[in-house]
Amino acid sequence: MNFLIVDDDETFSSVLKRAIKRRGFEVTVASSAEQALTLLETFKPDLATLDLKMDGASGITLIPRLLEVNPDIRILILTGYASISTAVEAIKLGATDYLAKPADADQILEKLKYSEPNPDIEIADKPMSVGRLEWEHIQKVLNEHEGNISATARALGMHRRTLQRKLQKRPVKEDH
The missing domain is CATH 1.10.10.60 (Homeodomain-like)
Structure with missing residues (x-):
């Protein structure tokens, strides 16, 4: 399976790439949405993580193109700037799931593999601050x-x- 990582944090991308490769995936990394668009001309990913906030275009802008390349792709938005509105937009555009950083390879693969809706999701005991x-x-x-x-x-x-x-x-x- 082909795995695409789009993230401008070189250290995070490098660590994640190694961890995903160890789990048997073919991994390609792009440090920007623009670079990822170029890669998509020759690379067809089955799974992808997209950083939301990067220099240049946001990773969320890649979702429609990724779905064109592979309608069955599973896309995870991964960000340190999580908010309800960006999560909703990402899902509306076709992302499989959304995860706040920091996250490790196991958490990422779990979200990409098992993203069935969960009606038993834990509801917070108190409202947001x-x-x-x-x-x-x-x-x-x-x-x-x-x-x-x-x-x-x-x-x-x-x-x-x-x-x-x-x-x-x-x-x-x-x-x-």
Whole structure:
């Protein structure tokens, strides 16, 4: 089986490539969405992990092209910037699943192999924190404005620089 890794973190890509190869896959790595598009001219992946936030285009933009190349491909969005709105968009576009970094090869392969819907999924005991709700709302509005920071800031009623500072921060972690 062919496995495509699209991630601009060279260290992560290298470690993941070795781990996936050890499990018997043929692995190809692209450090950008643009490089991945070029690879898809000659490489037909069966499985793929796509980083959401990279220099240049987002990994999510590759989903339609990957499905053209192989309609049966299983795609995992892997990101350190997880939010509900990006997860929903990725699934709507055809991604198989979505996983927040850090993740190891076993977790990634588990998500790609066994992605049947789970009606018994654990539901959180408490609601999201105010910080996490703010992060999710900002991501939703940013997505609605196609990544335009100025339009998003106007829609949120905040200064553009304030929004940029908030976007530079990592998402607020939830206590489980």
